[in-house]
Amino acid sequence: MYELMAPREPAGEGPRPAHVAIIMDGNGRWAESRGLPRLAGHKRGAERVREIVESCPDLGITHLTLFAFSTENWKRPASEVLGLFRLFRRYIKKEGARLVAEGARVRFIGGRERLEADLQALMGGLEAQTLDNDRLHLTVAINYGGRDEILRATRRIAEAVRAGTLAADEVTPETIEAHLDTAGLPDPDLILRTSGEYRVSGFLPWQSAYSEFAFVDARWPDFTAEMFAAQVRGFGRRERRFGAVAG
Ligand code: FPP
DSSP states (O other), X not given: OHHHHSOSSOOOOOOOOSEEEEEOOOHHHHHHTTTOOHXXXXXXXXXXXXXXXXXXXXXXXXXXXXXXXXXXXXXXXXXXXXXXXXXXXXXXXXXHHHHHHTTEEEEEESOOXXXXXXXXXHHHHHHHHTTTOOSEEEEEEEEEOHHHHHHHHHHHHHHHHHHTSSOGGGOOHHHHHHHSTTTTSOOXXXXXXXXXXXXXXXXXXXTTTTOEEEEOSSOGGGOOXXXXXXXXXXXXXXXXXXXXXXX
């Protein structure tokens, strides 16, 4: 099983991805295949989050972005949605102090207005508490959709043009970046999806223009720190050209 997860090339030294973004897929199937409720998979998934977060500094990862809840996930049964939000609250309350102590700077991306006020307050509180940290930049996407993010950014830019504070021909890629939820963050070097699906599901569409992608078969609750390290090492074997020719 582990061999299947390992990168095709033997592990070798090479550039390490500074920013890894992960689509944590497969919690539901992990649980269902064991005859457990789907929420049991999410709970196990949250434990994996801690393990992967803790492994980042040793792997040279300075930025980790996690897709926790998409704008489409509201279509799931209410009990699952409520359960997921209970987990997010518990994670922030339980892991918050540890993240502060470990020097993580936590940010949340995604539209917040649809979230319960108490969750919004917990999120804002953890962001404020970790503002000065920079050992690991942990970004968690909740109620995030790439089209929604670009739409919200476009509306704010259009407002500025209408208000006369910005000229339409002064809108540059940097203007767009500055209006995205990820403003100030570097683009991901590597985007990883677990659970054998070859889709990006609206995750960071603008930011991933030059990212490398890795898809692994393991379901998120089975995705270990060792498998993560193997993917990170595999990244070093790739040649990134950013549209240019090999140098
Ligand atoms: C995808 O599995 C996973 C999610 C929709 C939720 C991700 C949430 C966690 C890992 C829990 C905690 C997260 C944090 C940041 C504390 P799925 O349900 O789509 O799986 P399936 O495709 O097998 O149904």
